[in-house]
Amino acid sequence: MQNLNFVELIKPGTNFDFIRLRMAALVFSWVLIAIGIASFIYHRGPNYGIDFSGGVMVHLRFAKAQPIDGVRAALTTVGLGDSTIQDYGANGTEYLVRLPVEASETKGISEQVTQALGDKFGKDSFEVLRVELVGPRVGNELRQRALLAVAFATLLMGVYIWFRFEFRFGVGAAVALVHDVLIAAGALSLANYEIDLTVVAALLTVVGFSVHDTVIVCDRIRENMRKNRRDSMATIINRSINETLSRTILTTGTAIFVVLSLYLLGGTVIRSFAFTLLVGFVIGTYSSIFIASPIVLWMDPSRGRRDAK
Numbered sequence: 001m002q003n004l005n006f007v008e009l010i011k012p013g014t015n016f017d018f019i020r021l022r023m024a025a026l027v028f029s030w031v032l033i034a035i036g037i038a039s040f041i042y043h044r045g046p047n048y049g050i051d052f053s054g055g056v057m058v059h060l061r062f063a064k065a066q067p068i069d070g071v072r073a074a075l076t077t078v079g080l081g082d083s084t085i086q087d088y089g090a091n092g093t094e095y096l097v098r099l100p101v102e103a104s105e106t107k108g109i110s111e112q113v114t115q116a117l118g119d120k121f122g123k124d125s126f127e128v129l130r131v132e133l134v135g136p137r138v139g140n141e142l143r144q145r146a147l148l149a150v151a152f153a154t155l156l157m158g159v160y161i162w163f164r165f166e167f168r169f170g171v172g173a174a175v176a177l178v179h180d181v182l183i184a185a186g187a188l189s190l191a192n193y194e195i196d197l198t199v200v201a202a203l204l205t206v207v208g209f210s211v212h213d214t215v216i217v218c219d220r221i222r223e224n225m226r227k228n229r230r231d232s233m234a235t236i237i238n239r240s241i242n243e244t245l246s247r248t249i250l251t252t253g254t255a256i257f258v259v260l261s262l263y264l265l266g267g268t269v270i271r272s273f274a275f276t277l278l279v280g281f282v283i284g285t286y287s288s289i290f291i292a293s294p295i296v297l298w299m300d301p302s303r304g305r306r307d308a309k
Helices: 019-042 068-076 109-121 136-164 167-190 197-227 233-265 271-298
Strands: 055-062 084-087 094-099 126-134
Touching (some): 019 167, 019 271, 068 084, 094 109, 109 126, 136 167, 136 197, 167 197, 167 271, 197 233, 197 271, 233 271
Antiparallel strands (some): 055 126, 084 094
């Protein structure tokens, strides 16, 4: 039979001491979370899209780069100068114009925007890529349901790990999932991406992906606990992570390559979705090793932690 060891990125017998790095990883995670919280404070909360904030959103693309002040001046002529205008990362050629108007005022808003910009820049100098309209009450309801969906998904995944393995495994998985969602949300705030329904879908995907990787590690830990009863918990966890490391790198690496292609080539409409997956997949793999596993160690009832020194 042909030797297929060439697909193993990590050679059998490799023993990286991940447990030794758990405190440094904890500090690193808290720093990332703190940066995300600081970004939320700086931006005065999440940058909700029209799906959650309500109002009208008009996505514009200009043939030539235009200054944001010029766009705002054009909208001021029709009484829309208080709208939020965001450069969509295309060097001044694409803008998102968000107008938080009441449901009764949404009719004809996009036509007013088009008319005002046409008068100032010319009708052939830009195009309207999309128009989204959501009432404020509907947006608020969608926002609440989205938060509940992410919270319940995180909780239920932790409960699943608890019943599948042990209570401490469930706690580790739940903490790791909260960690992943917080860092992904902070990255969205830092990059100034809108949080809309597609981003919520991406966060739920991150939760599922992270649990999948955590299950693999936990299953190997449980298996090694049965086979090596005399070894310390720290040794068992280190061995288990090393034994699954090659599979983890291959699985996560292929997923990241696909998402990176989606981010670079998928266009601006889907970029926030791909960005969330990209950050979430990386952090989800990291948390399975450096967050969930150390929590299992800290909750070891025997306290037999002969940590690698």
